[in-house]
Amino acid sequence: MARLRRSRIVLLSGPMCAGKSELAQRLEARHGAKIIRTRDLISAARPETPNTRSALQKAGQSLDKADGGAWVKTALARVIEGTVVDGVQPDLFVIDAVRIRGQIEAVRDAFGPEVHHVHVTASDVELARRYGERPTETVEFASYGDARKHPTERRIQELAPLADIVVETDRSSADAVLVRATALLGLYPRSIVPLVDVLVGGQYGSEGKGNIVGHIAPEYDLLVRVGGPNAGHKVFGDPVETYYHLPSGTRRASHARLLLGAGAVLKLDKLLREIQEHGVEAERLFIDRNAMIIEDSDIAEETRLTESISSTGQGVGAASARKIMQRSGGARLAGDVPELRPYICDAQEILAEAYLREHRVLLEGTQGTSLSLHHGPYPHVTSRDTTVAGCLADAGIAPRRVRRVVMVCRTYPIRVGGPSGPMWKELTYEDLATRSGIPLENLKRTETTTTTKRQRRIAEFDWEQLRRSALLNGPTDLALTFVDYIDHKNKDAFRFEQLTQPTLRFIEEVERVAGVPVSMMSTGFDWRNVIDRRAW
Structure with a gap:
């Protein structure tokens, strides 16, 4: 696959309610990142899919089974090539979120060193509390425990060892999570330029x-x-x-x-x-x-x-x-x-x-x-x-x-x-x-x-x-x-x-x-x- 224009790509992974969307929104507000939601990619690939979490998870699982997760790479490339904001293509894209190893490896293979993987997590007690309080655009499971029964969600923590950084969001403020992600992306100057x-x-x-x-x-x-x-x-x-x-x-x-x-x-x-x-x-x-x-x-x-x-x-x-x-x-x-x-x-x-x-x-x-x-x-x-x-x-x-x-x-x-x-x-x-x-x-x-x-x-x-x-x-x-x-x-x-x-x-x-x-x-x-x- 041909290399695209140099753009930083952030892959977010982690359990539900760990803070993936919060981090994505802060990267958008602070650094002008373009957020790409995998559930939107799933809906584009399978437009007949109902807008419920369980249906979207099943559709995503089907797409992963067909090519091992490489579909995310293809869909991502298509979005990046077609994205222009105020006449300029963004140089930072955030994928919210990747769910299996195959998706991560396919994106890394296509985009190389410009890919940065952040895994966010928290304790089960904190995740259950957040799940009960969250607003949502999709129909949710009855409880956090029900949501965790899905095979992909149950194995999501296995992605942590693949990440460039792992952030426990119940031990770091939202601002601190942004600081750590920003540093990973090299968006803080590595040397002080006198200005x-x-x-x-x-x-x-x-x-x-x-x-x-x-x-x-x-x-x-x-x-x-x-x-x-x-x-x-x-x-x-x-x-x-x-x-x-x-x-x-x-x-x-x-x-x-x-x-x-x-x-x-x-x-x-x-x-x-x-x-x-x-x-x-x-x-x-x-x-x-x-x-x-x-x-x-x-x-x-x-x-x-x-x-x-x-x-x-x-x-x-x-x-x-x-x-x-x-x-x-x-x-x-x-x-x-x-x-x-x-x-x-x-x-x-x-x-x-x-x-x-x-x-x-x-x-x-x-x-x-x-x-x-x-x-x-x-x-x-x-x-x-x-x-x-x-x-x-x-x-x-x-x-x-x-x-x-x-x-x-x-x-x-x-x-x-x-x-x-x-x-x-x-x-x-x-x-x-x-x-x-x-x-x-x-x-x-x-x-x-x-x-x-x-x-x-x-x-x-x-x-x-x-x-x-x-x-x-x-x-x-x-x-x-x-x-x-x-x-x-x-x-x-x-x-x-x-x-x-x-x-x-x-x-x-x-x-x-x-x-x-x-x-x-x-x-x-x-x-x-x-x-x-x-x-x-």
Whole structure:
């Protein structure tokens, strides 16, 4: 018999009520498998057969007796050749179920190593219980004991030694059975392919991460964001796009799916408004059920921090603290909110699917490395770890998945106005206007915080901070923003060599201190504002 198109074939065997159909349906839902039921094959071969289990068993036994079970191979080949779903032939077929050795051997002989045999079973007590509770499309025997009297059913456990795996479904959950079958089929990658690029801020936040994300987002299939609404990311558009919860590439990469990880902290009304404003459909957005919800009491709790450390007062820290302290009950998570039900997921399932399909993933951090709860100048820090390691943990992404790390830095770092913490050699806006040639009123308008609308503090570039952030994040690339602050002439540069000489010397030294290339430079805030020198 001629070999057909390469397709994985799963043969299911096992006693009645062992979980064959459950596994078949899960393989269909998770991996797009085409289910082929042997009782349908029997009905096609013997259309006169009544739709009762005993009649179908007798008809199948007659077909097996005629050719030793080879009829299943022939019928299967016919179905596979004629099956097209959405213009494509499926590459996974599930046979529910094979009943004798001859059927298995015939299919293996025809399709070779693409055949995988899973035998499911359970204790007699459990099988009898399930039999009594099952709905059915066919007329059943009076009892499980009567059904087991049939010769084929009585000998079904003899197929277990032939199987690639035997699963006791009363000792494994339905999800665990699917995991084991998926691994057998080789549908989990046998090696880890780095598919995740991570983007973080290297200073005190407001480095222009959103605009860099907007530039590279169309290259990705899944956009992931962590953190909370204490950081607003802007992307140039008409009008300007601002993102507090959603990934900054939401509009720029309209084909990409969106994921908010388990470590995200959400202000419900703000998130729902953002979803509506950006026209995000339910089938595109996924929110991990363990993301934390900010309550009004959290915002009230943080009011005192706005005076002492210039907190944004959005309730992110208080909500994060409650997630730790109220584990015995009282903390409301995303999975508890009816309005979020269309979006709720287990982030690991979404990520696993992306890895399986070798989709590229962009993880977008918030705030900046020097605001890290653990690695910043405490107490003038935020409520989470803002380094690459912290962002990966919040998203649930293993370090070995990472391909590139982009660290974004400004030419002149900023902190929010007020007692927000130390900076190296603070400057006035008059100083910066004189140096850059940018009108003073333009600078002040630009340097107003997205979330709190406060005037930012600004300082000289901190070379020690750059080196420390590079050590903490291990970047493969830097993105340097606000290059026009070195010289306003840079806003008209569209190629690297068009930047002014002082700017080129500055970039050269940044690369030397950080030990990695400056792969992207932002020269302003317009449609053509990123000079891209990436080699990836």
